[in-house]
Amino acid sequence: MASPYSPPMQALIDELGRMPGIGPKSAQRIAFHLLKVPEEDARRLAQSILNAKAKVRFCEMCFNISDEPQCSVCSDERRDRTMICVVEESRDVVALEKTGVYKGLYHVLLGAINPLEGIGVDQLKIRELMMRINDAEPAIQEVILSTNPNTEGDVTAMYLQRLLAPFEIKVTKLASGLPVGGDLEYADELTLGRAIEGRREVGA
Amino acid sequence: MASPYSPPMQALIDELGRMPGIGPKSAQRIAFHLLKVPEEDARRLAQSILNAKAKVRFCEMCFNISDEPQCSVCSDERRDRTMICVVEESRDVVALEKTGVYKGLYHVLLGAINPLEGIGVDQLKIRELMMRINDAEPAIQEVILSTNPNTEGDVTAMYLQRLLAPFEIKVTKLASGLPVGGDLEYADELTLGRAIEGRREVGA
Numbered sequence: 001m002a003s004p005y006s007p008p009m010q011a012l013i014d015e016l017g018r019m020p021g022i023g024p025k026s027a028q029r030i031a032f033h034l035l036k037v038p039e040e041d042a043r044r045l046a047q048s049i050l051n052a053k054a055k056v057r058f059c060e061m062c063f064n065i066s067d068e069p070q071c072s073v074c075s076d077e078r079r080d081r082t083m084i085c086v087v088e089e090s091r092d093v094v095a096l097e098k099t100g101v102y103k104g105l106y107h108v109l110l111g112a113i114n115p116l117e118g119i120g121v122d123q124l125k126i127r128e129l130m131m132r133i134n135d136a137e138p139a140i141q142e143v144i145l146s147t148n149p150n151t152e153g154d155v156t157a158m159y160l161q162r163l164l165a166p167f168e169i170k171v172t173k174l175a176s177g178l179p180v181g182g183d184l185e186y187a188d189e190l191t192l193g194r195a196i197e198g199r200r201e202v203g204a
Numbered sequence: 205m206a207s208p209y210s211p212p213m214q215a216l217i218d219e220l221g222r223m224p225g226i227g228p229k230s231a232q233r234i235a236f237h238l239l240k241v242p243e244e245d246a247r248r249l250a251q252s253i254l255n256a257k258a259k260v261r262f263c264e265m266c267f268n269i270s271d272e273p274q275c276s277v278c279s280d281e282r283r284d285r286t287m288i289c290v291v292e293e294s295r296d297v298v299a300l301e302k303t304g305v306y307k308g309l310y311h312v313l314l315g316a317i318n319p320l321e322g323i324g325v326d327q328l329k330i331r332e333l334m335m336r337i338n339d340a341e342p343a344i345q346e347v348i349l350s351t352n353p354n355t356e357g358d359v360t361a362m363y364l365q366r367l368l369a370p371f372e373i374k375v376t377k378l379a380s381g382l383p384v385g386g387d388l389e390y391a392d393e394l395t396l397g398r399a400i401e402g403r404r405e406v407g408a
Binding site: 018033034058067 | 208209210212213215216218219220222223224225226230232233234235236237238239240243245246247248249250251252253254255256257258259260262269270271293294295298301302314389390
């Protein structure tokens with residue numbers, strides 16, 4: 001069917017529909033919203049996209065987002081340079097930093113292995129991770145594989161585990177188990193199963 | 205808490221979060237997506253916003269979206285100029301046009317009365333509707349109130365019904381059969397077509 005919209009409107013709907021989590025109906029809704037708001041509001045959104053794209057870069061060391069060549073974590077002298085926490089996305093760095101528990105460095109893969117979406121090991125920053133570990137001074141003592149606890153994340157972690165096996169490096173994973181403050185009866189079976197497997201002795 | 209993102213990134217997340225149906229988490233997800241895609245993809249989205257905003261205008265007669273001073277419906281000589289179908293948004297025109305049942309003109313209010321969002325009768329194109337009906341040549345015979353079948357839409361329809369009462373015009377509503385509490389744009393073509401055919405006169 002021919003589009004009921006004029007080309008500029010259809011182009012806007014198409015472009016919005018390419019964003020993750022925005023379907024055709026949402027794209028249409030947002031497009032109409034943009035037509036109704038004052039000129040300067042729409043201009044500000046467009047400008048913020050161009051501005052972020054121009055100014056925000058990936059850290060040359062860990063591929064976290066950054067304004068500078070190196071991100072705030074990599075350029076912080078107080079961080080423990082012998083530990084690398086490997087995550088899928090920059091937003092995982094944000095989540096982990098909020099805990100205040102981790103004091104080492106990060107490495108952002110910019111995704112996870114996902115054959116259905118055509119993301120293989122070459123699309124991820126895996127080669128960069130291995131080169132970084134190889135060249136690190138002081139030497140890396142521990143790599144924490146912190147990919148998401150789903151199929152793609154687990155597969156990616158398994159792949160990295162094999163790559164790292166020949167190195168003399170401790171490789172760890174985040175503990176899986178019950179979320180703090182959650183109810184045991186609402187935990188799914190897989191989580192509960194992993195919580196039992198990973199049980200620790202208390203008060204030792 | 206201070207934002208964990210640099211100002212250009214936070215600005216992008218904030219602007220995206222202003223769009224309807226996009227919460228803070230979605231805004232973050234889209235912002236990261238935009239950082240990862242090639243430069244020209246992000247530029248194309250920004251450009252499509254500016255382009256649509258510059259080229260797409262509202263029809264001077266019915267406030268449907270249009271590239272020209274008058275929209276494709278208003279400038280179509282074959283349409284029945286004695287009927288006006290009053291809708292909330294341009295996307296409702298698109299939905300009704302897809303049915304192929306209605307042959308008259310439209311009037312887009314650009315919203316519905318919604319005190320919670322500060323939308324009163326002055327924010328809508330109601331005055332323009334009344335002036336249009338007053339000046340119409342040939343005279344308007346029928347006004348179909350096709351606001352959404354929810355509280356705001358019903359209140360808007362009731363208000364219009366009162367305004368139209370002094371005129372010698374048949375005022376109708378879309379037949380019920382539309383799911384109550386739903387959005388007009390999500391109704392399927394058949395249901396919507398039947399609703400037009402079975403429209404009833406109100407307050408008779």
